[in-house]
Amino acid sequence: MPAPRSLLKPFEKTATTDIPNPKKRLVVFDPATTGLAVLVTPRGAKTYTVVARAPSGKQVWKEIGKPGEISIDQARERARIAVPRIKAGEATPLPPETPVAPPETFRKVSDDFLALYVKNKERPLRSAYEIERQFKTHLWPRWEKRVFVDIKRRDIAQMLDEVERDSGASMADHLLATLSKLMTWYAGRDDDYTSPIIRGMRRTKPSERKRKRMLSDDEIRLVWKAAGEAGVFGAIVKTCLLSAQRRDKVRLMRREDVDMETGRWTIPSEAREKANAGEITLPPLAVAVLKSCKEVKGNPYVFAVSKDKAFNGFSKDKVALDAAIAKANGGKALEPWVIHDLRRTAKSLMSRAGVRPDISERVLGHVIHGVEGVYDRHPYEAEKAEALHKLAGLVTLILNPPKGNVVPMARGAA
Structure with missing residues (x-):
């Protein structure tokens, strides 16, 4: 007072x-x-x-x-x-003030994070595309102009609540992981900053985040048919199932890396990548899918869009594909699934077709642990080719089952 x-x-x-x-x-x-x-x-x-x-x-x-x-x-x-x-005879009574730099915005810090860490030219993260998509879709629209250090725990919790409600708990946890990386990275460059993220902010338990979803035979038939009318995206869906490779490996397939006659595909290794399938021979059914993709002049990618870019419109096209599947299934949508579930489905189909587990693991490009992984350096190219051939054969049988061997899925209300 x-x-x-x-x-x-x-x-x-x-x-x-x-x-x-x-x-x-x-x-x-x-x-x-x-x-x-x-x-x-x-x-x-x-x-x-x-x-x-x-x-x-x-x-x-x-x-x-x-x-x-x-x-x-x-x-x-x-x-x-x-x-x-x-x-003392100074011309001015006060020394000139040191210019104070404006506070860094969330957009400025995240742009630096993407350039210096996520997309580092020497060692880019394999998840760079997904991390940048998260910023564009979820984080920049909310906080682009906010002062970075002013974003507190309550702001993050509120954002996670909204994302969990609209996009699910798993998406909220993916964003939390990205923010944690960003804020830890920034704390390593600022003496006074402490990340507001603490333990207990996740929306799911690790055991709950492990997906178990795989497509049934009926679902494979529905997805395959709808994918046949979904252009480049549909071709990616089919190739993911027939090759058992990760979505981005398929999306970024270059024409120079695949022989369209023999089906031999050399999968490039990326920085920080533990392992991949290396060289695999795609079966004729998969090669036919690749040949159906229109070549764009000057574009090196098999799944090309305009100019020199590879396809990347997964969110929008996945929604359209699901809508087409539901329409073909009498209005009944499939249980929620993602493109990565095709990889799990392919692994399960290979086991069903009699492929040895150690061979299917090599087809998927998983790290082989233990003594076998250290000492067994055989490339298993013939075995992997046979595994994919068996996978394609089983997919063909599923798509064209013997008469009397198909039980139609229940039709929902129109």
């Missing part, structure tokens, strides 16, 4: 209260600070002013601020700096 006007000393009263315009310039010195005064002009303008003698002996008056813009304590601090500078 401010002191009553009657108790204020003349300097403080002049600086903090309205006074009638004086007939001539009014100067009230501060008894607590050498050389500091409040100067009031006949028009009522107030300034904090310091007065001191320069080395030449001349008395120098210099303004150091205005009441209302700086406090009395700030004026006194400035006077303690200004008076010695005037006595």
